[in-house]
Amino acid sequence: MINETLLMNGYGLYVWSAFAFTLLNFVTLYAVIKIQYNKEKNKFIAKFGSLNSERATLAKSQSINKEILSTISSI
């Protein structure tokens, strides 16, 4: 049964390489997009941290900024 699933009448190499290529692309794309997301998020946190209290209050008045800060590890 295992041999049949792996070898697939001699087509195993083609089938498994097609599926492996697909999954590898999924993992790579996910990793690249997640790295970009974390980079922008960290930049936002650093910039927000460097604001003085008046500007921080002004920035926090925007709901989306509050959301970004509250969803720091959402993905």
Added chain:
Amino acid sequence: MFKYFEPNKVFSITSKAPKYVLFLFIIVLSIGLVEALILSPEDYKQSHSVRIMYVHVPAAWISLGIFSSITFLSVVGYIFKIRNFFLISKSLAPSGFVFNIIALVTGSIWGKPTWGTWWAWDARITSMLILALFYILYLIAWRIFEDNDKVFKITSIITILGIVNLPIIKYSVDWWNTLHQPASINILSKSSIHVSMLFPLMIMTAAFALFSLLIFLMKYNTELIKIKNKGLDRL
């Protein structure tokens, strides 16, 4: 109506959604892989090599669907000056491009045992390659041009030119005598694929659609935070 698509309104949803979509994607993909690699029957002509269909066909469908969506959003966004539509289009493009590459490479792998060659300048395959070039042009345009008006205009032109290629991809197998087989699944007429193969194909398509939704959401959130970073600089 368009005000409901404003980033400020949707971010609370798009920021929380990825973890649920990722969870659902893993479940659907796991079921799809078991169905595609173990439970589905082999083909009477192509034997087990037919299993490549379960990654090749959904990838091609989704890359075409995403390019159509990008074109629609870019044109509507340009006409009605809706900046968020461009942001959505930009966020959809990476997964569309990757699915296009997956369709080309898995098609090439499938071609070797089926046709005896890795590549042929066949109408369907060549038109899919041209679509990949349009995706590349679209993605490069976003990297090259800084000015928003310019990038909106150029990406809209690229998508309008690229959309002409989509009917060619779809009907190339009917218009010309190609190596690539005609469509086995038809919405308007009876499909020639058996239900035992259609079921895993649909599950894999759902899994791929969930993956593109996941990537879209993550990319969209990244783009929104990027805009907000620029906003903090201006405070």
